[in-house]
Amino acid sequence: MMTPDYIFKIASTIVLPAWLLLMFASNWKWTSRIVVGVVVTILSITYALFALPMFSAEMFDSFGTLEGVMNLFTDPTSVLIGWIHYLAFDLMVGWFIVNDARREAINRWFLIPCLLFTFMLGPVGFLLYLLLRLVVAKKYFFDFN
Numbered sequence: 001m002m003t004p005d006y007i008f009k010i011a012s013t014i015v016l017p018a019w020l021l022l023m024f025a026s027n028w029k030w031t032s033r034i035v036v037g038v039v040v041t042i043l044s045i046t047y048a049l050f051a052l053p054m055f056s057a058e059m060f061d062s063f064g065t066l067e068g069v070m071n072l073f074t075d076p077t078s079v080l081i082g083w084i085h086y087l088a089f090d091l092m093v094g095w096f097i098v099n100d101a102r103r104e105a106i107n108r109w110f111l112i113p114c115l116l117f118t119f120m121l122g123p124v125g126f127l128l129y130l131l132l133r134l135v136v137a138k139k140y141f142f143d144f145n
Contacts, residue, residue: 004050007046011043011080011083012087014039014042015039015087019091019094019115022035022094022095022097022098022115023111023116027102032095035095036092040092047088050077050080050081050084090119090122093122093125094115094125097118100129100133100142101133104139105137106132106133106136107136111129113128114128
């Protein structure tokens, strides 16, 4: 049965191979396709299937206070939605790190600690990458032109 607990386990499991690809096979032509085109897409579809039926105009008011947000996460389905959100966005940040490091010619082996921290503590891993990027590439700001 597709309970929130079961979906949680599946979502938490399918991100692991994607993170391993980012860490150890970032230059493989299929890595981006699998990470974004398959795993993040599956997470996004799952998110939409669970989040959209729960969506209401009253939810907007809940985002205005910490207590309101805490109340949103009082049932397993809401926590699952939040967890899938984290999994998808942290994975996208990891994918961004790998691609930016490639553009900046940063050795991919230096990225492993950044990616591990991004997987476990999202913003801390990104901050670590920003520091690595500053030291190695001598750049802090991103230029997408």
